Amino acid sequence: MAAIIDIAPAHSSRPRKATSDSLVSRVLFIGTAVGFMGLMFVLPLIVIFQEAFRKGWEGFIEALDDGATMHAIWLTLKVAAITVPLNTLFGLAAAWCVSRFQFRGKRFLTSLIELPLWVSPVIAGMVYVLLFGAQGLFGPTLKEHGIKIIFALPGIVLSTIFVTFTFVARILAPQMEAQGQAEEEAAMTLGANGFQMFWRVTLPKIKWGLLYGIILCNARSMGEFGAVSVVSGHIRNKTNTVPLHIEVLYNEYQFVPAFAVASMLALLALVTLILKTLTTTRRGAA
Amino acid sequence: MSIHIHHISKSFGSFNALKNVDLEVKTGELVALLGPSGSGKTTLLRIIAGLEFADAGQGSIQFHGTDVTNRSAYERKAGFVFQNYALFNHMTVAENIAFGLRVMPRAIRPDREEIDKAVAELLRRIALEGYGDRYPSQLSGGQKQRVALARALAVGPQVLLLDEPFGALDAKVRKTLRKWLRQFHNETKVTTLFVTHDQDEAFELADRVVVLHEGDIQQIGSPQQLREHPKNEFVADFLDCVMI
Numbered sequence: 001m002a003a004i005i006d007i008a009p010a011h012s013s014r015p016r017k018a019t020s021d022s023l024v025s026r027v028l029f030i031g032t033a034v035g036f037m038g039l040m041f042v043l044p045l046i047v048i049f050q051e052a053f054r055k056g057w058e059g060f061i062e063a064l065d066d067g068a069t070m071h072a073i074w075l076t077l078k079v080a081a082i083t084v085p086l087n088t089l090f091g092l093a094a095a096w097c098v099s100r101f102q103f104r105g106k107r108f109l110t111s112l113i114e115l116p117l118w119v120s121p122v123i124a125g126m127v128y129v130l131l132f133g134a135q136g137l138f139g140p141t142l143k144e145h146g147i148k149i150i151f152a153l154p155g156i157v158l159s160t161i162f163v164t165f166t167f168v169a170r171i172l173a174p175q176m177e178a179q180g181q182a183e184e185e186a187a188m189t190l191g192a193n194g195f196q197m198f199w200r201v202t203l204p205k206i207k208w209g210l211l212y213g214i215i216l217c218n219a220r221s222m223g224e225f226g227a228v229s230v231v232s233g234h235i236r237n238k239t240n241t242v243p244l245h246i247e248v249l250y251n252e253y254q255f256v257p258a259f260a261v262a263s264m265l266a267l268l269a270l271v272t273l274i275l276k277t278l279t280t281t282r283r284g285a286a
Numbered sequence: 287m288s289i290h291i292h293h294i295s296k297s298f299g300s301f302n303a304l305k306n307v308d309l310e311v312k313t314g315e316l317v318a319l320l321g322p323s324g325s326g327k328t329t330l331l332r333i334i335a336g337l338e339f340a341d342a343g344q345g346s347i348q349f350h351g352t353d354v355t356n357r358s359a360y361e362r363k364a365g366f367v368f369q370n371y372a373l374f375n376h377m378t379v380a381e382n383i384a385f386g387l388r389v390m391p392r393a394i395r396p397d398r399e400e401i402d403k404a405v406a407e408l409l410r411r412i413a414l415e416g417y418g419d420r421y422p423s424q425l426s427g428g429q430k431q432r433v434a435l436a437r438a439l440a441v442g443p444q445v446l447l448l449d450e451p452f453g454a455l456d457a458k459v460r461k462t463l464r465k466w467l468r469q470f471h472n473e474t475k476v477t478t479l480f481v482t483h484d485q486d487e488a489f490e491l492a493d494r495v496v497v498l499h500e501g502d503i504q505q506i507g508s509p510q511q512l513r514e515h516p517k518n519e520f521v522a523d524f525l526d527c528v529m530i
Contacts, residue, residue, distance in 0.1 A: 182372035185337050188359040189366040190386035191441060200389070204376040 048266050051259035063257035064264075071237045072245035073264070076222050078153070079241060083160045083221040088214055090161075091168025098169075099176035113173070116166045124162040125230025128155055151233035156241065159227035164220045168213035175209045176202075212279040219272040223265055287444035287477050288313045289334060293345035296329055296338065296501075303329040304340070305501040313350075314475040316468075318488035321498035322524065327481045328369075330498070331447050334479065336362040349445065365443030365476075369450045371434040373422040379433050380405050380418035386441035408436040411470075428459040435467075439476075448480035452487065464491060485525055489513070497521050 021029070053060055063069070094113055098106060116124070130136050132149040142149060149155045183205070187197040203210075225243040232239040234248060242265060249258035289311040296304040304326045311317050319327040332338040334347060336359035346355045354362050374382050383405045387396055396404065409415050412432035422430055431451065438446060451467070452460040468491055471478055482488050488495045489509040497504040497512065497520075505517040516522035 182368055182370060183374055185359070186366065186368060186372040186374070186437075187385070187389075189335055189337070189362075189364060190389065190437065191360050191363050192385070192389040193360055196389045200385070201374060 045266055045270075048259055048263050051255060052263040054259075055256055059256055060260050060263075063254075063260035066257065068236050068240065069245060069257065069261055072240045072242050072261070075153075075156075075240065076242040079156055079160055079228075080218055080221045082157050083164060084214060084218050087161060087164050087217050087221075088168050088210070090165060091170075091172060091213060091217075092210070094169040095172035095176055098173045100181060110173070113166055113169045116163050121159075121163050121224065121226030122230055125159045125227040128158050128162075128231050132158075150231050151235065151239055153239070155231035156228050156239060159231050160221045160224055163224050163227045164217045167217040167220065168210065171209050171213040171216075172206055175206060179205055208279045208282045212276060215272055215275045215279065219268060222268055287350040289445060289477065289479070290346075290348040290351075291330075291334070292347070294330070294333060294340045294347065295345060296326075296333060296340050302501050304333070306345075307501075307503055309496060309503065309506070311477060311479060313477055316471050316478045316491060316493045317480075318492035318495045319479060319481045319498060320483070320485060320488040320495050320524075322483060324500075325498040326501040327483075327498045328449055331366075331449055331479060331481050334445075335359055335364045335366045335447050337366070363441060363443060365438035365441070365446040367431075367434045367438050367446070367448045367451055369453055371422070371430045373430055373434055373437070375422050377421075378418060379414065379420050379422070379425070380409070382422070382433055383408050383437045383440050385437060390441075404440060408440055412436045426459075427455050428463060431455065431463060444477065446476050446478040448478065450481055450483070452484075453482075460487075467491065497524065499524070 020026075052063075055062075094109070098110055098113070129150055131138055132142060132155065133139055134143065134150070136150070147154075149158070183201050184197050187201045192200065223243055224241075225247075228241055229244060229247075232241065232244055234240055234244055236245075236248065240248060242261060246258050246261050246265070249261065289309075291307060291309040294304055294307045295302070307326075307330060309330075319330060321327045329338060333340050336354070336357060340347075340355070346353055348354065349362065349364075374385065377385070384401050387401045387404060390396075405418065406415075409418055412435065414429060414432060414436075417425070417429070417433075422433070425433065435448075435451075452463055455463065464487060480491070489512075492509065494506060494508055495512055496506050499520050505512060505521050507515075512521065512525060516525060
């Protein structure tokens, strides 16, 4: 917002800053950025809601009030409820490890944390199929014990964990590194044990960053398509998560239900955006 | 409480920060660790506090005859004042000072009223009454320094370790705090070790001064002894006096 408001000072008495551009180039740059954003992000968002409400509120409610849809929403919530806490713990542990200790292979670990960002989610799904699928490495053993991972909840959770692992760790590690550990050391010399140190000193310092990571992790775990698509098997009322269900509906030409469900994900994205902005401001203020 | 440091060495990779250091600090003494940067003085202080561990296999640290070589910092509970204060920025001044008391095991933890009373008393002592509700970011450097000191003192430590306590302060505040610390020490007689690279500070405050250079103790003595009989060229040069 600040950037947009900033166009005005060209006429004001405020002296021009050495780094500021001419009015023409500013209008050009900002116009391009805003136009691009509008075209690429805002317009699709409007279209989603427009399509979802094509038959009005009743059509919208009707579209959502469907057994398979409800099941998909429920499954997605379940997956997120398992994935997010686990990845919060993993992320904290990884960030702690990277920021507090010097060890061999640290750089390797750091880039490993970012793996989900540069590996295609489809590959993440494929890996689990190759490991745990019927023809996979552990397939026969799992079958013997009657454990089903692929085409079932465990597979969906595993691949979601893979895809969303990075968020908490990646946000916390640089933050914790920058903060240093002087306060933790002070807590220790004052007689605090490891838990007290973490709870009373470290956690308050990183809480906004942690919250930010959790929000992003949650959004991605609810919205993940590729990795889940490979391991889920698209079984309606069984292994269809919300994104998969949207695809199924769309392919069946059920446009209003498809967009109605999609609007739920879009809403999630908007809420995430608002929370993200809030936590970022708080993080800056803290 | 006395401190015995016996054959302590510390290396970071191939760099030897401390080489076979022996040092004895008597109960109630005020001792300065003096040396140029990189001489190992802060490392020695951190090893005494348990924030750093000496190279394994040799050497020991004793607090009043008890071996604490392998004890962690939170078991040793040496009062430590950090160079940049390391105050808890999300806590008020009062909460900072009360921290050490609040994390005590339930069995020996004072109740809330006692803690409030102790905090008020410490605030009075550091001349910051009425500052209890402020946050560290609202304090000046000298005030932060005193809060850090009060926080360390709240748990009644047997030994006080100060890392460049006045390093980041301007000359005037420095002088006032120096006097204040000396007076405070005269009153309480808590065994105190402080690190400094400023010989004036060391000479004005300390009963004894330990001169360190490249991880080695060059000389230990009273300010007068050092000034009059520097043991080697480094000490003479560093203290800017003539070797006789």
